[in-house]
Amino acid sequence: MDFRHGDDPLLLQATVRDFLAKECAPEVVRAIWDSGTGRSPALWKKLAEIGVTGLLVPEAHGGLGFDETTLVLLLEEAGRAALPEPVIGTSAVAVPLLRELGGALAADWLPRVAAGEAIVAVGHPVSPFVEDAHVADLLLLAQPGALHAVRPADARITEQPANDPGRRIASVEFTPSAATRVAEGERARALLDGALDRGALAAAAAALGACDRMLELAVAYTSQRRQFGKPVGSFQAVKHMLANVKVKLEYARPVVWRAAWSVAHGSPRRSLHVSMAKLAACEAAALGARNALQAHGAIGYTWEQDLHLWMRRAWSLEQAWGRSSFHLGRVRSEVLEGRVPIGPGTTFLGG
Amino acid sequence: MDLTYSEREDAFRAEARAWLEANVPQAPLASFDTAEGARAHREWEKRLDAGGWAMVPWPQAYGGRGANLLEWLVFEEEYYRARAPKRINQNGIFLLGPTIMEYGTPAQRARFLPKIASSEEVWAQGWSEPNAGSDMAAITTTALREGDHYVIRGQKTWASRGAFADWLFGLFRTDPASERHHGLTFVLVPLDTPGVTVRPIAQLDGETGFAEVFFDGARVPVEHRLGAEGEGWSVAMSTAGFERGLMLRSPARFQDTAARLVALLRENDATAPDALRDEVARCWMGAEAYALETYRTVSRLLAGGRIGAEASLNKIFWSELDIRMHELALQLLGDRAELLSEAPAARGVGTWLDSYLFALSGPIYAGTNEIQRNIVAERILGLPR
Numbered sequence: 001m002d003f004r005h006g007d008d009p010l011l012l013q014a015t016v017r018d019f020l021a022k023e024c025a026p027e028v029v030r031a032i033w034d035s036g037t038g039r040s041p042a043l044w045k046k047l048a049e050i051g052v053t054g055l056l057v058p059e060a061h062g063g064l065g066f067d068e069t070t071l072v073l074l075l076e077e078a079g080r081a082a083l084p085e086p087v088i089g090t091s092a093v094a095v096p097l098l099r100e101l102g103g104a105l106a107a108d109w110l111p112r113v114a115a116g117e118a119i120v121a122v123g124h125p126v127s128p129f130v131e132d133a134h135v136a137d138l139l140l141l142a143q144p145g146a147l148h149a150v151r152p153a154d155a156r157i158t159e160q161p162a163n164d165p166g167r168r169i170a171s172v173e174f175t176p177s178a179a180t181r182v183a184e185g186e187r188a189r190a191l192l193d194g195a196l197d198r199g200a201l202a203a204a205a206a207a208l209g210a211c212d213r214m215l216e217l218a219v220a221y222t223s224q225r226r227q228f229g230k231p232v233g234s235f236q237a238v239k240h241m242l243a244n245v246k247v248k249l250e251y252a253r254p255v256v257w258r259a260a261w262s263v264a265h266g267s268p269r270r271s272l273h274v275s276m277a278k279l280a281a282c283e284a285a286a287l288g289a290r291n292a293l294q295a296h297g298a299i300g301y302t303w304e305q306d307l308h309l310w311m312r313r314a315w316s317l318e319q320a321w322g323r324s325s326f327h328l329g330r331v332r333s334e335v336l337e338g339r340v341p342i343g344p345g346t347t348f349l350g351g
Numbered sequence: 352m353d354l355t356y357s358e359r360e361d362a363f364r365a366e367a368r369a370w371l372e373a374n375v376p377q378a379p380l381a382s383f384d385t386a387e388g389a390r391a392h393r394e395w396e397k398r399l400d401a402g403g404w405a406m407v408p409w410p411q412a413y414g415g416r417g418a419n420l421l422e423w424l425v426f427e428e429e430y431y432r433a434r435a436p437k438r439i440n441q442n443g444i445f446l447l448g449p450t451i452m453e454y455g456t457p458a459q460r461a462r463f464l465p466k467i468a469s470s471e472e473v474w475a476q477g478w479s480e481p482n483a484g485s486d487m488a489a490i491t492t493t494a495l496r497e498g499d500h501y502v503i504r505g506q507k508t509w510a511s512r513g514a515f516a517d518w519l520f521g522l523f524r525t526d527p528a529s530e531r532h533h534g535l536t537f538v539l540v541p542l543d544t545p546g547v548t549v550r551p552i553a554q555l556d557g558e559t560g561f562a563e564v565f566f567d568g569a570r571v572p573v574e575h576r577l578g579a580e581g582e583g584w585s586v587a588m589s590t591a592g593f594e595r596g597l598m599l600r601s602p603a604r605f606q607d608t609a610a611r612l613v614a615l616l617r618e619n620d621a622t623a624p625d626a627l628r629d630e631v632a633r634c635w636m637g638a639e640a641y642a643l644e645t646y647r648t649v650s651r652l653l654a655g656g657r658i659g660a661e662a663s664l665n666k667i668f669w670s671e672l673d674i675r676m677h678e679l680a681l682q683l684l685g686d687r688a689e690l691l692s693e694a695p696a697a698r699g700v701g702t703w704l705d706s707y708l709f710a711l712s713g714p715i716y717a718g719t720n721e722i723q724r725n726i727v728a729e730r731i732l733g734l735p736r
Contacts, residue, residue, distance in 0.1 A: 001360060001421055002353045003643075003650035069352050219732050234735040236721070239728030246727055247667050254643035255636075261354045276636050332632045336613060342635060343610035344603035345364070345428035347642045348354055 001348070003254065009070040012051070016074050019050055020081035026306040032084045033165035037135050044085050048116025052078075052087060056095045061110035063095075067264035068198075072205035072256055079209025079317070082309040084166035086119050086132040088320070092202035093195050094120035097140055100191055101182055105149060109138060122195055126322045129169035133157050139172060140182075140195075147188040148180040164316035166309070197274045199321030201263055204256045204274070204281035207317045210310040211249050211281070211288035217307055218242055218292040221299075232295075241291045248287050252280035267349065272334045275327035282324055285314035356425075363418065364425045370402055371433035382705075383439040384558035389473075389515035392439035396470035406444050406468040409452070413460060414468030420649045424601065431603035442512055443467040443474035445598035447520050447539075450590040454537075454578040463539070475513040475542070477521025477564060478587070480506060485722050487522070488531040488584070492566060494523035494538055496580075499573050501525065501538060503546070503566040511716070513562025514551035517542060520590075522583045535583035539575040546570070556708040592662045597649070599717065600669050602642035608676050608706075609638035612683075615703075619683045630679055637672040641665075660730035663723035670713030670720060677707035 005013075023046060032040050047053050055071055057063020071092060078087050095113055098106045098120065112118035121136035133139060134157055139150040155174040162169055174180070183191055219242060222233030232238055259277035262270040289311040293300045300307045318324065334340050356364070380395065381388030399405045400414060408423040409415020418426070438444060448467050451460055466472040483489040492505025507521055519540045526534030542549055546569035551559035578586040616623055616631045644665070652658070680703045681688040692701030714720040728734040 001356055001646065001650070002653075003647040004654060005352055215732070219734060223733070223735055231735045233728075236725065239732075239734050240721070240724040242732055242734065243667075243724040243727035246732060247664050250661070250664050251637075251640045251644055251668055254647045255640050257352070257647075258354060258643050261352055276639065279633075279636065280640060328629055328632060331636060332628055335632055335635050336616060336628060338617070342606075342613060344431040344606045345425070347602075347606070347639060347646070348356065 003257065005069065005073065005257075009066070009073055012066075012070060013073040013077060015050060016052060016077045017080070019046070020077055020083060024081040024083050026082075026309055029082050029084060029166060029309055038165055038168045039084055039086070039132075039135055044119075045116040047085060047087070048114065053091050053116050054095070054110070054114025055091060056099070057110045057114040058099065061106065062114040063110065068092075068201065068260040069257065069264055072201065072260040075202050075205035076209035076212070079206030079211075079310075079313060080213045082166055082210065082213070082313050086121070086135070088199060088202040088206065089122055089131040090118075090120050093122045093199045094138075094140060096198055097122060097191060097195050100194065101147075101149075105182060112137075122199070123172055124192060124196055124199065124321070126196055126326065127320070128171060129160055129162075130172045131167060131169055131320065133170040133172050134159050134168060139174075141172060141174060142188075142192050143176045145188060146176065146181050146184040147191055148174070148176050149182045150174045150180050154180075162316065164312035166313060167316045167320070193271065196321060197263055197271050200278040200327065201256070201259050201274045203317045203320045204252075204259065204277040207281040207285040207314060208249065208253055208256060210313045210317065211245065211252075211285040214285075214288040214292035214307065214310045214314070215242060215245050215249065217310075218245075218295040222295050225297075238295055242295060245284070245288045245291050248280075248284035252277070252284040255280045269340060269349070272331060272340060275322075275330040278322060278327045279324055279331070282314075282318045286318060289314040360422060360425055363422050364429060367404065367426050367429040368433070370404060371429055371435055374398060374402060375433045375435045379434075380436045382558055383437060383512075384514065384554075384560040386515070389439060392436055393470055393473065395436045396438070396440060400469040405470070406448065409448065409464065409468060413452075413464035420597075420652055421646075424603075424645065424649055427601035428603040428606075431601075431607040434607070439512070439515075440467065440470040440473045441599060442476050442516075442520075443470070443472065443518075446476070446590050447474050449598065450520075450537075450586060451577065453589055454586050458574070459577065472518050473512060473516045475510045475516035475519040475562070475564070477507040477510050477519040477540070479509045481508055484509075485719055487587075488535075490522055490524055490535060492523050493527055494525050494536060494571070495527065496525065496573070497570075500570040501536075501573060501576070503538070503540065503569045503571060505566055507564040507566075508561075509552075509716075510549075510562045510564050511560065513542075513549055513564055514559040519564060520577070522587050525580050525583075529581075532584035534581055535587075536580050537577040537583040537586040538571060539577060540566075540569065540571050544569045544571060555711070556705060592658050597645070597652075597658060597662070597665075600665075602638065602645045605638040605641055605669060605672055605676070608673065609635045612676050612680055615680055615683050619685075622685070623683060627679065627682060630675075634672065634676045634679060637668075637675070641669055641672065644668075660726050663718075663726040664731070666717055667714075667720050667723050667727070670710075673710040673713050674707075677703065677710045681707055 051064045054063030055066045059065040098109050118137040119135055120138045121130050121132045123130040123141040125142050141148050155172050158171045160169050222238050223231050225232050256277040259273040262273040299305050380391040383389050383392040403416050407416040407418040407426045411417045451463055494501035494503045522535045523538050525536040546567045548565040550563045552561050554560045687700050690697040
């Protein structure tokens with residue numbers, strides 16, 4: 001039993017943090033927001049060079065071959081930077097899905113994702129919208145009882161302008177056929193369940209980073225902003241509000257780490273653990289957004305102030321890969337209906 | 352990262368479970384804040400010590416089992432799973448013990464630790480004074496050096512377990528000219544010392560869980576000082592770190608409450624509104640999050656880390672979770688929520704009310720949650736004082 005990450009994952013996390021601090025500063029995020037597609041192929045390519053896009057791609061296909069316990073550290077950094085690139089849909093969800101589908105699909109697409117040359121979007125029944133569909137090179141889409149691989153040219157993609165310009169979503173229609181079908185029945189269901197868990201886990205990890213950044217911004221602002229002759233951050237009403245965010249954040253992080261471990265190791269309780277992670281991290285990020293805004297006062301309510309880059313991310317991650325009500329429903333049915341053992345000593349399998 | 356137990360940890364769990372199953376009293380003991388209950392709990396501690404389970408993470412030389420902190424967590428899980436009695440000497444085993452381990456001389460360790468482990472000596476806390484509560488640096492009770500003794504004058508209050516304890520540890524002002532956190536010294540005081548008067552205080556639940564302690568020239572040998580003279584504040588902060596941080600409230604306690612809450616929900620399934628089910632699920636998740644965070648902390652400590660200000664995060668989290676779980680339980684109990692255990696219609700549910708009243712003290716003791724939030728804001732987030 002050891003909850004610590006190894007040196008390699010921590011080194012990679014530090015590398016990605018430094019990279020994003022330089023290459024994905026708020027002015028860069030705003031420029032990407034204002035671009036037509038809402039993304040930057042150049043930045044995606046650089047992310048590929050440091051191994052982010054293909055982190056979960058097996059080494060045989062040109063990736064780094066790491067698992068989800070490392071991925072969540074990098075996604076926390078993506079959230080911290082409000083990175084607009086499709087790391088969740090493509091790197092966290094599509095890659096393992098392609099890996100599990102195997103065959104020509106995996107052989108064709110995994111090396112291209114690892115090289116930063118392709119975006120693969122995944123549509124799941126949990127949401128009517130597909131992240132990054134408008135820029136995807138391949139769409140993996142669910143239909144009742146089946147999973148299809150569809151070329152964007154063969155689909156009707158309708159962008160749905162939404163609250164977070166850094167996470168673009170679209171409705172996608174297509175005509176399923178034997179030629180597009182890549183899995184059906186029980187196998188399709190298992191693949192889609194896995195995709196949902198991975199998407200929710202990734203969103204949770206990114207929410208941690210967004211929360212942490214908002215807290216940092218609020219601390220910096222209230223330490224410098226003076227009223228009544230002193231920094232507003234010296235008032236207990238402000239201190240306690242921000243301390244509450246810190247409590248939520250620190251009690252969400254190990255829940256996310258454990259969910260990552262359960263997904264990486266195929267634990268039978270992985271879906272429960274992922275739902276717990278999504279709930280905890282999005283709750284922390286929602287409180288972070290709410291209290292950081294309050295701590296900033298009117299300046300935080302402007303478009304010009306950067307805070308809303310992360311507020312919008314916090315809100316859009318709540319919408320992504322199952323909202324809280326969905327995940328709470330999953331936890332309820334597992335825990336309250338006696339499907340998993342509960343009580344002291346049941347936190348880990350074998351306890 | 353490895354979130355599985357080793358064979359050694361599994362074997363440790365099996366051994367603890369077997370011993371507890373064979374030894375935990377069938378009927379619950381009376382509250383340790385009553386004379387009868389205090390006797391029964393001391394008997395239980397004697398049995399636990401004889402079995403070698405009183406303080407598993409301590410070295411064997413001091414009455415422990417030489418286990419590591421991870422095994423301690425496993426033991427705590429089994430202890431709560433077995434619904435074993437509460438620990439009457441929690442001030443000694445969880446707070447003072449680790450502090451003596453860190454600051455005590457070899458002679459003090461040998462003198463005090465085994466009797467703490469066996470609860471032959473039960474300890475009370477002596478922090479607060481009538482005018483030093485949240486502002487603990489306002490302590491005025493003096494311990495003035497006269498030869499090889501300290502002579503103590505003043506008053507402590509809210510001394511937990513004071514009514515039935517043998518010893519008290521606390522902070523005293525050894526330099527009468529000093530101010531705030533300077534000039535304080537950590538001293539161990541036998542409560543039967545002439546000049547010490549203990550006056551039990553009835554708490555919200557009617558039991559005498561704490562006491563006022565008056566000192567009128569009580570003479571305590573200098574060798575009962577823990578740490579250097581004038582350095583009491585940092586010794587006390589170390590104790591407080593253990594209290595808020597790791598040991599006092601292990602996650603198993605709240606996981607047990609959460610499991611009982613889920614069971615209560617299922618018993619009242621027909622009438623429980625949906626909003627309440629959501630809240631129960633959230634509480635269960637809260638207890639799990641506390642367990643996960645504690646395992647993370649223990650991993651860090653085993654690798655040489657230390658507990659710092661983040662102990663304040665823990666204290667806020669568990670104390671508020673505990674209240675929320677008990678409030679939900681009372682809602683689920685409906686008409687029976689107000690009944691005491693002895694009410695004929697209570698059918699065993701009165702203990703939820705008792706533990707609700709106790710849970711309400713959580714955000715107050717060990718430093719109020721307002722003080723903890725100040726610590727989080729100033730020492731972790733770096734906000735200005």
